[in-house]
Amino acid sequence: MWFKNRGRKPCGACPRRRPLDNSLESAFEDEQYKIINNPHRKSFELGLFNGNVIKVIRNNCNQRNIIIGVADSRYIISKDIARHIKVEMVS
Amino acid sequence: MLAKNKLRIALIGNPNSGKTTLFNALTGSNQHVGNWPGVTVEKKSGIMKHKDYELEIIDLPGIYSLNAQSLDEKIARNFIVNEQPDLILNIVDAGNMERNLYLTMQLLQYRKPVLIALNMIDLLEKMDMIVDYPKMETMLNCPIMPISATKKEGLEELKNKLISVDSFQEYISTAKVAYDEVIFASIDRIENFLEAEAGEDINQYLYTKQVDSCQIDDPCIYYGTIDKHYFFLRLLEQDELIIKNINYDFMNFVNREREKISKHTRMQTELLIAEGIYGYVRGLCKDVIQRKTSSRKKNSDSLDQVFLNQIFGLPVFVLIMYLVFSLSMTFSEPFIGFIEIFFEGLLVDGTRNLLTMMHFPEFLKIIIADGLGGGLMTVLSFVPPIFLIFLCLSILEDSGYMARAAFVMDKVMRYLGLSGKAVIPMIVGFGCTVPAIMATRTLDSKRDRVMTILLVPFIQCGAKIPVYTMFAMVFFRQYAGLAIFLIYLLGIFFAFISAILFKKLLFIGHTSEFVMELPSYHLPTWNGIMTHTWFKLKSFVLRAGQTILIVMIFMALLNSLPLYHNAKDNITETPLTLSGKVLTPLFKPMGIEKDNWHATLALFTGFFAKEAIIGTFEGLNLSENFDTHAEEEEEFSIADSFIEAISEFKEGIIGAFHKFFNPFKLEEIEQEEEELNTHYLKHKFKSVHQVIAYLLFIMIYAPCMASIVAARTEAGSRLALFQVVYLTVLAWIVGTFYYQFSQLKDGISWMMLLPIVLSFGLLAFIKFYAKDENNIMDRG
Ligand SMILES: Nc1nc2c(ncn2[C@@H]2O[C@H](COP(=O)(O)OP(=O)(O)OP(=O)(O)O)[C@@H](O)[C@H]2O)c(=O)[nH]1
Numbered sequence: 001m002w003f004k005n006r007g008r009k010p011c012g013a014c015p016r017r018r019p020l021d022n023s024l025e026s027a028f029e030d031e032q033y034k035i036i037n038n039p040h041r042k043s044f045e046l047g048l049f050n051g052n053v054i055k056v057i058r059n060n061c062n063q064r065n066i067i068i069g070v071a072d073s074r075y076i077i078s079k080d081i082a083r084h085i086k087v088e089m090v091s
Numbered sequence: 092m093l094a095k096n097k098l099r100i101a102l103i104g105n106p107n108s109g110k111t112t113l114f115n116a117l118t119g120s121n122q123h124v125g126n127w128p129g130v131t132v133e134k135k136s137g138i139m140k141h142k143d144y145e146l147e148i149i150d151l152p153g154i155y156s157l158n159a160q161s162l163d164e165k166i167a168r169n170f171i172v173n174e175q176p177d178l179i180l181n182i183v184d185a186g187n188m189e190r191n192l193y194l195t196m197q198l199l200q201y202r203k204p205v206l207i208a209l210n211m212i213d214l215l216e217k218m219d220m221i222v223d224y225p226k227m228e229t230m231l232n233c234p235i236m237p238i239s240a241t242k243k244e245g246l247e248e249l250k251n252k253l254i255s256v257d258s259f260q261e262y263i264s265t266a267k268v269a270y271d272e273v274i275f276a277s278i279d280r281i282e283n284f285l286e287a288e289a290g291e292d293i294n295q296y297l298y299t300k301q302v303d304s305c306q307i308d309d310p311c312i313y314y315g316t317i318d319k320h321y322f323f324l325r326l327l328e329q330d331e332l333i334i335k336n337i338n339y340d341f342m343n344f345v346n347r348e349r350e351k352i353s354k355h356t357r358m359q360t361e362l363l364i365a366e367g368i369y370g371y372v373r374g375l376c377k378d379v380i381q382r383k384t385s386s387r388k389k390n391s392d393s394l395d396q397v398f399l400n401q402i403f404g405l406p407v408f409v410l411i412m413y414l415v416f417s418l419s420m421t422f423s424e425p426f427i428g429f430i431e432i433f434f435e436g437l438l439v440d441g442t443r444n445l446l447t448m449m450h451f452p453e454f455l456k457i458i459i460a461d462g463l464g465g466g467l468m469t470v471l472s473f474v475p476p477i478f479l480i481f482l483c484l485s486i487l488e489d490s491g492y493m494a495r496a497a498f499v500m501d502k503v504m505r506y507l508g509l510s511g512k513a514v515i516p517m518i519v520g521f522g523c524t525v526p527a528i529m530a531t532r533t534l535d536s537k538r539d540r541v542m543t544i545l546l547v548p549f550i551q552c553g554a555k556i557p558v559y560t561m562f563a564m565v566f567f568r569q570y571a572g573l574a575i576f577l578i579y580l581l582g583i584f585f586a587f588i589s590a591i592l593f594k595k596l597l598f599i600g601h602t603s604e605f606v607m608e609l610p611s612y613h614l615p616t617w618n619g620i621m622t623h624t625w626f627k628l629k630s631f632v633l634r635a636g637q638t639i640l641i642v643m644i645f646m647a648l649l650n651s652l653p654l655y656h657n658a659k660d661n662i663t664e665t666p667l668t669l670s671g672k673v674l675t676p677l678f679k680p681m682g683i684e685k686d687n688w689h690a691t692l693a694l695f696t697g698f699f700a701k702e703a704i705i706g707t708f709e710g711l712n713l714s715e716n717f718d719t720h721a722e723e724e725e726e727f728s729i730a731d732s733f734i735e736a737i738s739e740f741k742e743g744i745i746g747a748f749h750k751f752f753n754p755f756k757l758e759e760i761e762q763e764e765e766e767l768n769t770h771y772l773k774h775k776f777k778s779v780h781q782v783i784a785y786l787l788f789i790m791i792y793a794p795c796m797a798s799i800v801a802a803r804t805e806a807g808s809r810l811a812l813f814q815v816v817y818l819t820v821l822a823w824i825v826g827t828f829y830y831q832f833s834q835l836k837d838g839i840s841w842m843m844l845l846p847i848v849l850s851f852g853l854l855a856f857i858k859f860y861a862k863d864e865n866n867i868m869d870r871g
């Protein structure tokens with residue numbers, strides 16, 4: 001039934017709920033991050049290579065994608081991918 | 092001197108880097124340019140003439156790297172690999188050098204001739220950037236030509252450079268990327284292993300298949316066709332074009348090497364190689380680029396605060412789409428009015444008067460004045476709405492909003508089982524279904540592609556506008572624009588319903604993950620938009636105009652061909668009346684009466700091209716006038732009709748503004764009522780409900796031939812057939828259901844059962860198709 005799964009949906013996406021997870025999926029908006037490990041080849045080749053610094057432009061709990069800035073490019077990346085990218089905040 | 096025979100130059104570069112803009116500038120073509128990645132989805136070739144030379148230039152879809160994933164990317168990659176162009180003209184977006192040079196470095200290592208065109212240098216100043224071209228040339232060991240394709244700067248120099256060499260072989264770079272040591276060590280070991288195992292003929296050892304059996308649809312890279320070292324490097328990356336059909340023992344050895352590398356560096360081999368290239372490119376960029384400010388995206392980012400806003404994003408998207416239609420519909424009405432009055436005067440009445448003066452016989456007057464003249468007028472009268480729709484779409488496409496739409500609509504699209512990217516083909520579909528179906532090539536999974544192809548026909552294309560305009564003007568004159576807008580909305584509504592059905596029954600599983608670039612916004616230029624719109628409009632109007640006129644004349648003639656005289660009804664049967672009457676009972680439940688067989692025939696011709704629907708109605712009406720016509724000649728003067736048309740237009744424009752701001756307020760229109768009441772369509776369709784049912788059918792039923800062919804090429808015959816059957820049956824169900832429902836006040840008819848029964852049939856049909864289709868999905 002549709003209501004069974006309600007409320008049980010994991011919101012790993014939400015940075016407010018899981019701030020300790022070091023995946024790009026739970027990164028904060030308007031912060032800069034350094035890529036620690038990105039196993040996803042396409043995004044890697046687009047510039048999300050290990051060691052590069054990126055900026056999280058949009059990351060909302062109720063959206064399935066996040067928007068990030070890498071140098072002069074902006075990308076939409078689905079959270080399914082972002083979940084596997086490990087990042088570290090740049091202070 | 093360069094050989095004067097046709098050398099081939101392939102344009103390769105990142106998506107949205109300006110390849111097509113450059114292609115158009117070099118060859119004088121008018122291929123589609125737009126500000127989002129993935130505009131070009133097929134190979135296009137053109138000839139560049141410069142001085143005494145003729146070079147063939149090939150425009151290709153954009154790629155970010157040689158590891159192509161989507162269909163369009165594969166087209167570009169396969170072209171480089173298989174067709175072996177004489178020169179690769181690599182377009183690099185100067186404002187985004189790092190990512191663009193990643194591809195460049197892959198290309199240079201092929202050791203094939205490459206020339207770099209550094210595009211968009213007009214933006215460098217705005218970005219406070221200075222590029223040291225000579226240094227870059229030296230570092231890459233490759234000629235670089237700075238250009239601006241839109242501003243046409245540096246193009247002459249580029250053309251001169253292209254013809255100034257003795258041979259393109261001079262443009263083979265020797266630049267070397269410093270990969271991790273383990274990679275080089277691995278390559279050495281692989282090379283030694285191969286030499287020891289293979290003996291003389293390495294390809295014989297490596298491949299079971301014949302070396303020369305490489306086809307464009309089955310591309311492959313053999314040993315010796317590219318640089319040896321790069322071959323091994325790509326092998327380590329598991330390039331699908333190399334490892335296909337490769338010797339099992341050898342591949343095992345390579346895989347063990349890959350494992351060693353991963354163990355040693357804790358990174359996948361292909362990522363380590365990519366990191367190596369980025370390391371090189373970063374160093375290069377640091378050396379050759381001087382920059383003051385950090386980012387060019389400030390304006391774009393602030394606009395995105397609005398367009399991609401969590402709360403307003405979706406409403407803004409809906410508002411934009413609404414504006415596109417309400418602008419197009421409302422403001423085209425006064426123009427249509429002007430054309431109807433002035434050109435009807437000029438082309439129909441004027442020609443008739445002229446022919447009368449020249450003592451032409453009546454039937455020729457009908458053919459020339461009413462037939463050709465009237466036909467031309469019909470064609471002209473649909474130019475305004477189509478022009479405005481194309482104009483709005485061009486502005487959307489050029490502004491950079493299309494990629495944003497993908498983000499904003501992602502949630503809705505996912506609910507339907509698609510990724511947000513699928514919105515782009517759908518928006519393209521408002522112009523024409525064929526390019527929309529082709530645009531699905533940019534989607535990453537076959538599942539998404541096929542589902543989008545199935546849904547695109549629900550988006551009402553430009554060719555249907557003339558049909559809706561004609562019916563709306565006769566039957567819903569006061570609120571024609573609103574009526575057409577409702578049809579568009581209903582189309583989308585049925586797309587939703589179908590998508591949910593398909594998701595549940597056909598395409599079980601999840602949509603693919605996606606990564607997409609958001610290009611910077613830019614203000615569309617007047618020139619760019621107008622050229623873009625003009626060429627689209629021109630080719631559309633020429634094609635549709637021809638179809639309408641030809642179908643019209645063909646129908647008129649065919650309907651004047653008597654077969655036999657039906658003494659009972661005292662009418663002469665023609666092949667058309669007969670076939671129309673045989674088929675019409677099929678549509679009776681939808682409200683199409685026996686004497687309205689014109690409508691049935693129009694549906695059949697509409698199957699070939701939607702605009703043919705109009706041609707059929709007009710042609711049949713014309714042929715019926717052959718016998719009855721004895722209209723009084725009206726007094727005619729060009730000046731009078733022009734003055735009348737202008738005054739009508741003035742009122743129309745004021746009315747349009749009123750309407751645009753008060754879309755739901757209906758205005759009283761008294762004049763023309765009488766004329767509209769005598770319109771021949773009013774004799775055919777007895778009630779508004781019949782018209783609505785008929786329009787509902789047209790809205791949904793099988794797309795035109797061209798788009799069925801496109802669907803077949805993109806997704807196979809089975810899918811194309813499924814689409815035709817599904818859409819036509821659904822259209823019949825919806826039309827019939829509506830009509831029967833509207834007749835409920837006269838009591839329930841057994842015909843009400845038909846759509847209900849057929850709905851179950853349709854569900855069973857989808858289920859039946861799903862059985863095989865799931866296999867196809869797996870293979871994709
Ligand atoms: N400012 C500026 N914009 C340019 C230049 N060249 C192209 N553009 C713009 O860049 C956008 C993309 O141009 P296209 O020619 O469609 O790019 P493409 O490389 O063919 O893109 P795909 O077909 O999607 O791979 C368009 O909006 C162009 O107007 C240039 O020299 N300067």
Ligand SMILES: [Mg+2]
Nearest residue numbers: 110111130131
């Ligand atoms: Mg292009």
